[in-house]
Amino acid sequence: xxxxxxxxxxxxxxxxxxxxxxxxxxxxxxxxxxxxxxxxxxxxxxxxxxxxxxxxxxxxxxxxxxxxxxxxxxxxxxxxxxxxxxxxxxxxxxxxxxxxxxxxxxxxxxxxxx
Amino acid sequence: xxxxxxxxxxxxxxxxxxxxxxxxxxxxxxxxxxxxxxxxxxxxxxxxxxxxxxxxxxxxxxxxxxxxxxxxxxxxxxxxxxxxxxxxxxxxxxxxxxxxxxxxxxxxxxxx
Numbered sequence: 001x002x003x004x005x006x007x008x009x010x011x012x013x014x015x016x017x018x019x020x021x022x023x024x025x026x027x028x029x030x031x032x033x034x035x036x037x038x039x040x041x042x043x044x045x046x047x048x049x050x051x052x053x054x055x056x057x058x059x060x061x062x063x064x065x066x067x068x069x070x071x072x073x074x075x076x077x078x079x080x081x082x083x084x085x086x087x088x089x090x091x092x093x094x095x096x097x098x099x100x101x102x103x104x105x106x107x108x109x110x111x112x113x114x
Numbered sequence: 115x116x117x118x119x120x121x122x123x124x125x126x127x128x129x130x131x132x133x134x135x136x137x138x139x140x141x142x143x144x145x146x147x148x149x150x151x152x153x154x155x156x157x158x159x160x161x162x163x164x165x166x167x168x169x170x171x172x173x174x175x176x177x178x179x180x181x182x183x184x185x186x187x188x189x190x191x192x193x194x195x196x197x198x199x200x201x202x203x204x205x206x207x208x209x210x211x212x213x214x215x216x217x218x219x220x221x222x223x224x225x226x
Contacts, residue, residue, distance in 0.1 A: 036216075041123065041218055041219070042218055043118075043120075043204060043216040043217050043218040043219050044158075044204065044206075044216040045216075046213055046214070046215075049213060059213075090158065102148070102160055102163060103160075103214060104160075105150075105157050105158040105159070106157065107157050108157075108158075
């Protein structure tokens with residue numbers, strides 16, 4: 001069966017420090033991968049999605065970037081964190097293939113930038 | 115721009131009360147519709163979905179939702195809630211193979 005791993009679960013970082021959040025999926029090939037940010041009262045905001053290795057689409061301009069170095073690995077990064085980057089980050093995947101799909105979510109990372 | 119609206123931001127119910135959470139969307143074409151639930155401390159998980167066919171769909175734990183195309187709505191219902199239904203509920207919509215757009219979520223608190 002497919003599983004999605006996301007780490008770390010919580011992270012406290014100083015302003016100006018770099019960030020790297022990792023997400024990996026097991027049990028499937030060539031998934032679509034997604035990074036969301038969840039803010040209270042705002043639902044889930046799509047930050048990045050990827051349909052394949054090295055293919056990244058950005059949904060909103062921001063201080064973050066994403067990379068997909070391997071088929072089932074999706075990384076969210078920043079060179080210098082801002083206070084406004086604090087939030088709850090969720091990774092998700094679906095099976096792609098151009099069909100209606102269900103997205104499956106990781107446990108999330110709660111990032112606090114101080 | 116496409117959008118999804120959940121007008122109930124916070125709902126408080128007693129056990130055995132009936133539940134209806136509203137969801138409206140602004141797409142004009144063919145859509146896929148989802149309700150996701152996030153129980154305290156757990157992953158966001160799928161509650162139910164509509165792709166095509168019978169507009170009344172059944173999900174896990176006794177939940178159901180009805181797709182009313184003319185009203186651009188996909189309301190979530192449960193005839194009798196339990197304390198364990200306390201969670202945050204998200205409606206999501208996409209146009210066939212496009213990206214999912216989520217509503218802002220509804221926080222449901224059920225008191226015994």
